[in-house]
Amino acid sequence: MSDMNDALLLHLRAGSAKNLARFFGSNVTLSILNEDGLYSKFQGEMLLQSFFSKNKPSTVKLLQKITNKTNYSYYVYQLTSNKNSFRLFVKVSLSKNIETIEEFRVEKQASK
Template sequence: MRLKHLPLLTLLFLLPRVANADVIDKIADLLKNANASEIAAYFGSNVEISISDESNTYSKAQAKMILDKFFKDNKPHSAKLLHRVSSNPNYNFGVYILTTEKGRFRVSCTLKEINKVMQIMELRIETEKPN
């Protein structure tokens, strides 16, 4: 009789991990569509942005403008999730390959749970290095 509720308990335990993993997949779609506004919705109040050799901490609004400018200069064709770390429910990390008109970029995104919402704390965009 006690085992009757085990599948439900298991599902409730795994649900936060599935929801957090969806954010990582969602960001891949948003990168592909150059949707800076929707990506900015995931930004924390302050975000560390690194594009090429320039790195700084910005407010949510400033970070959105910087990402908008990047997408205007580099129109995306595709985005592919390369690597994901979502084993910790409070911390996620995703690495993407973003293919644009001007080349390929490696995008890494660090997310942290704040007030039960996953927020982007760091976004790095680097030119993809040839093998």
């Protein structure tokens, strides 16, 4: 896919950790609720799969997209599940025309 946002939206809506993990570098910084660290691609996929199994996405929408000249893009999404709303931050780097997710954060959104 030419647009990373389209790919992210597609896989987030499907709750597909496997497809999202394809974009991870060999290591990825993950922060899912209160668990964070630097993980291998496989560990990151397992943590994300665990999150999606507990929080099946019902809606996902892009809140903000920031691209700059330093080969990084930042995406902020709102993911609503059957239980809660979450804010997702995704940092993507571009190197040699390959986009890689370097950081993926999931935070619980405060209820209004």
